[in-house]
Amino acid sequence: MEALGSLLWVCCHTQELGSDHLGFPLSRRPSPSGGAIHPVHLLVLLPQENCWYRYDPKEHALHETPSKLDATIVRSSMQTIVAAPSATLFILAAEPEMTAAKYEASASLVWRDAGVILGILAIAAEALDLSFCPLGVTGEPWVSQLLEQPGLFGVGCAFVGATPSS
Template sequence: MLPTKLAAYAEDARNTIRYWRNSALTRIEDPQPLEDGPFQDYCWPVLRTTPLGPHRAPPDRTFLDIFESRRSTRELGPAPIESLVDVLRLALVPRFWRDGDTLRRSRRPALSAGALHPISVLLFADAGVYRLNADESALEELNMKPEVRANWLHKCKRVLPSADGAFIALIADRARPAVAYENYESLVWRDSGALLQTLALAAETYGLGFCPLGILGNEIVDSLPAAAQLLAVGAAAIGLPG
């Protein structure tokens, strides 16, 4: 008979094998296009809106230089909010809108299923919490409880203790994907990965450090009104490289 501790390890191993076997049998259905239906955009709790001024162009660097130089940077210092907004604008602002499209499909640097771009970036900076409204080229200060902001920042810094910059959360509005696709969820997750990569390259373009975090931001969504329409899909740290 196996010693007690060895028997426990063996049982843990069997449970792990069973778990992965069951997970492998879990089927994720393919998304299927639907006829574009009516939808209602999420109404963000905005305190004040500031129109964005002229966009500061990034330094003149080749794409190959940016592509090869990009690294996840874990030691980060505070960066001016103007620099952070420059990065977000480069990554998020639409370059082209599809004429007469009820779902407002657009072309932007990041890949997005159906060109829907349903993910908003929330910026947690020293002065408050902001959402870049890419459609309107405006910066929206959100009405968020101080304890929610403090708890989120504390959680981010537990994940990345050497980061003293700003933190961002990626929050998807389900409304348009849900009326454009059946089984849309996997598409939103793919969009999240594509957007994180685009943000990382945009940060490198402006000489800022960037590091994705292994957390989602569910606490942020839970604190917002009508939270069921939203989905937390990622987070990252951004700032001056240490």
Template sequence: MDRINLSSPTVRASPGHYLPFTWPEGDFHSLPEVEHVGDKGILDLLDHRRTRRSFSALDERQLSQLLWRCARTQGIAESNYGFDLELRPVPSAGAIHPIHILVHLPGSLNWRRYDSRRHGLVELPESGEALAELVAQCHMTLPSEQATRLLLVAEAGKTGAKYANGESLIWRDAGALLAIMAVIADALGYAFCPLGITGEPWASRIAPSGVLTGVGVALVGGPAT
């Protein structure tokens, strides 16, 4: 699979103008009214989930909770693709899970990679220098000294081993992971905000050309006090 090559979205200097598509009129069929049935866990949570843009620092135990509930490896299975398939809390096309989570803790120089099998963080030497401009871009997008930065990095070759034209599957995997993280963060009482940037062109520089590509960035922290 060729490396995914999409630039980070940016806000236009001047607003564009677009007329939404007008759907043809047809018979309307009303669905049954949804009754409130009390606290139903995830259902109640989704009614009240909101993106939050003010953060306090997460401690190590809080970060552990988020990563464990979103991205840990729950089971593995052998495959013919050169790597094991995995079961994790979040869905992935073909059980491939090509998305790596890189973590940048407040005040740290280097980033760390989440090891989903051992449930721990592995420091990435020299990543602080390689991703310094990404940190600056994050700060310009949403300034926060206390937030932990999460960078989603796709190893596209894994998906390409099973699927031709599988690039869209990687983007769907990244979106599913961001969505689950947002819901779990809210359930844990954390502040969580996906940013409108991919992490490129810097994320791809931490590995040989064509191996890794940034597919999303988010900030997480405790609620602002």
């Protein structure tokens, strides 16, 4: 948990809040985002657990997220891509309407934000001696079913965990 906390702090925590003229606060974080909007949320499934967490970048905390979606089904499906039974699963859930509040044809910015986050997580994981593997899937159809927040869509998944030598 300490290594996971370090990874999330280095990559995702809110450093500064800005204007909320778009209906939500803009923010400065270690990972850049088009227009400082940060429309990608991080969902976390810890190893050996069957509950979902949502990373809160302002509080630097994991909050348990009630869901009707059985986490074991999602984990099992991801294990068919890469067998990593003791890894933490990250699912990136985008809220595209946030980016659309500022930009026309904003979909590509959302996908770029997701790619940047995955890249920064991968680099930081290496520096922290953690294994990191983007899974090459979006996280759909699970994200749409996972949270009781309409308008969220999966934009990436990854496994993170201790390296075999750790």
